[in-house]
Amino acid sequence: MSVVSTPATLKHAAGMIDDAEARRIRNDFPILSQQVNGSPLVYLDSGATSQNPLCVLEAEQEYYEQRNAAVHRGAHMLAVSATDAFENARETVAGFINAGMDEVVWTSNATEAINLIAYAFSNASVGRGGDAAARFVVGPGDELVVTEMEHHANLIPWQELAFRTGATLRYIPVDDAGALRLDEAEHIIGPRTKVVAFTHASNVLGTINPVATLVRLAREAGAAVVLDACQSVPHMGVDVKALDVDFAAFSGHKMLGPTGIGVLYGRAELLNAMPPFLTGGSMITTVTMEKAEYLPSPQRFEAGTQRISQAVALAAAVDYLRETGMDRIHAWEAELGQRLVAGLEAIDGVRVLGPAAGAERIGLAAFDVDGVHAHDVGQFLDDKGIAVRVGHHCAQPLHRRLGLVATTRASTYLYNTTDDVDAFLDAVAGVRPFFGVN
Ligand SMILES: Cc1ncc(COP(=O)(O)O)c(C=O)c1O
Structure with missing residues (x-):
């Protein structure tokens, strides 16, 4: 009775997820193929809400x-x-x-x-x-x-x-x-x-x-x-x-x-x-x-x-x-998370919250850019088609404990690639120069 399509990606449920597979996975998500502000959408806000593959949309329909x-x-x-x-x-x-x-x-x-x-x-x-x-x-x-x-x-x-x-x-x-x-x-x-x-x-x-x-x-x-x-x-x-x-x-x-x-x-x-x-x-x-x-x-x-x-x-x-495999998803996001943290730590004036690069973490990173408000960081990234979350992420006491009011958060999921992370890191490197902060 089901008319729900089988995603092409599900035929690859062996070995580690890599960029090639993440790109195939991405193709299952119609919303991710759009351009935002003239650039391909880089969606790094799955910690707030994730996107839906076609099979989910079809199941509801x-x-x-x-x-x-x-x-x-x-x-x-x-x-x-x-x-x-x-x-x-x-x-x-x-x-x-x-x-x-x-x-x-x-x-x-x-x-x-x-x-x-x-x-x-x-x-x-x-x-x-x-x-x-x-x-x-x-x-x-x-x-x-x-x-x-x-x-x-x-x-x-x-x-x-x-x-x-x-x-x-x-x-x-x-x-x-x-x-x-x-x-x-x-x-x-x-x-x-x-x-x-x-x-x-x-x-x-x-x-x-x-x-x-x-x-x-x-x-x-x-x-x-x-x-x-x-x-x-x-x-x-x-x-x-x-x-x-x-x-x-x-x-x-x-x-x-x-x-x-x-x-x-x-x-x-x-x-x-x-x-x-x-x-x-x-x-x-x-x-x-x-x-x-x-x-x-x-x-x-x-x-x-x-x-x-x-x-x-x-x-x-x-x-x-x-069918994609939770262990594979976890491993892929851990790799993206490490790339995120290591890349952010290498940018002058950026402070990453939580475990340092190399330590276990899920595939997200919240950070502060010295001298630039998180909302400005988010706006700057959005101009380049990069979607992140800004603010206190519904954790005001934690931000207060760490001496911050707001941070920017990039969060990955199975459909993100290392290209997404690198595009994001390149953009973050441009934040302080753009706002004239040294
Ligand atoms: C750790 C954690 N707990 C609870 C929630 C609340 O989820 P929801 O708004 O879907 O109820 C969130 C959402 O951001 C979350 O990240």
Whole structure:
């Protein structure tokens, strides 16, 4: 029944990705063939949002042309077909991270996924969910632990949970190089800790955090582990069972999928004990005028009509990533990331945040150009067709800690080539001369 095309690149899933293959991959992404300001587009903003291969666009279109209907409640053929597509998509995404089907909850993005967990904790704290939810109750004397490098999406929901419940928010600081102070973490995570929430890979520093160490500390304290996997799941193989985290959150639009869909992974035992966040249709078994009984996970967290076409398209993105090979993608981006950092470090007046060249990092680099505001850097690069992100990248506390207000960030993905990186480095080398800064 599928009319979705098979990308040519997927026939090359052996050996390392190289420039030739990255160029073939790039051809699968219609948006990347355009000119911007008279130059070929160099897209280095995938850390913010990635682009979609044709097969993803086609999957969404095919869904609307062939299957569109409300899922889980219709008795007609289209409703069955839509439900199959929706649940098959869940199975695909669950398999991608080694989760069970009842452990993958659709949300609109990672931000909503993290809010879902935080609100489930506060609902439990006001008595919702009964005895089963007792382990999610937090209040005065309890502590929620995050890190100083968190994206606001994995900081503010915990601040708000602390405000609502009287719990205390604590954070693991970063050192001057941007690495987590694990010596401090040993003291911060303790018997009062109820949640340890941290990012797998930093969207600013590029560091990959020591998940095993933090999980061990959380386990010893009896705390729940929440992993922000926004910058890891799209770029490397992530096995939630091997990582032994309780919850993980990521967004479809950062992994070749559409906007409007995100994923909350949770251990089934926890999800089935947690009170829901959003309530309404489709998540109940029985309703009276006084109260309602809820379905098990994942339906208990999927109130209302769902983002069906987005789930279907995300599954097509996952198939594309899988067939290309997550290890190969990770290795290629690591190579591009090292080229980025080494090249930036060689430019006078440029300070790169995070690990130095040679040290492990994901394929992105945020940097400061001495004497030139990040917005001017971004504008200068855009004039040459180079798309980067400027600002605080939703990590104001981290920027403040490093003595900066805003930085410029270049982030790569499987469709970038060394030519993209070199064009970007040449342009950055021209920034200070252009603005007359010595
Ligand atoms: C590390 C990290 N966490 C969370 C988010 C939030 O993702 P979204 O805006 O898709 O919810 C982002 C997005 O930039 C991110 O990079």
